[in-house]
Amino acid sequence: GAASPDSRVLSADGFSVRWTGKVKSPVTGPVTFYTQSDDGVRLWVNGQLLSSNWTDHALIENMGAISLSLGQWVDIKLEFYEKAGDAASRLLWSATGVTKQVIPADQ
Numbered sequence: 001g002a003a004s005p006d007s008r009v010l011s012a013d014g015f016s017v018r019w020t021g022k023v024k025s026p027v028t029g030p031v032t033f034y035t036q037s038d039d040g041v042r043l044w045v046n047g048q049l050l051s052s053n054w055t056d057h058a059l060i061e062n063m064g065a066i067s068l069s070l071g072q073w074v075d076i077k078l079e080f081y082e083k084a085g086d087a088a089s090r091l092l093w094s095a096t097g098v099t100k101q102v103i104p105a106d107q
Contacts, residue, residue, distance in 0.1 A: 002086055016081035023076050024107040025068035027095040032065040034100065036090040040081040043091070046074040056083045
């Protein structure tokens with residue numbers, strides 16, 4: 001939206017963030033990751049750059065796929081920047097038998 005994402009971020013514009021962690025694959029086979037962002041975004045899964053749209057833009061969805069194994073924990077890194085105006089950053093996935101959704105917290 002148009003507000004600061006956290007009280008420690010003094011401005012609603014001109015900030016960046018990097019999230020790192022792990023995700024657990026829900027299937028064996030291709031898993032598609034989707035970023036929805038308003039301004040720049042880059043996503044790495046298991047060290048592979050899956051999505052890069054490091055530009056100023058309105059809300060847009062980008063995607064990339066990687067083959068994983070059921071139950072496999074892999075590193076994930078999402079970088080986002082907000083230049084001005086509205087801001088949004090979401091991470092979703094889908095796979096065979098898994099409808100497109102925000103990645104569940106337990107995974």
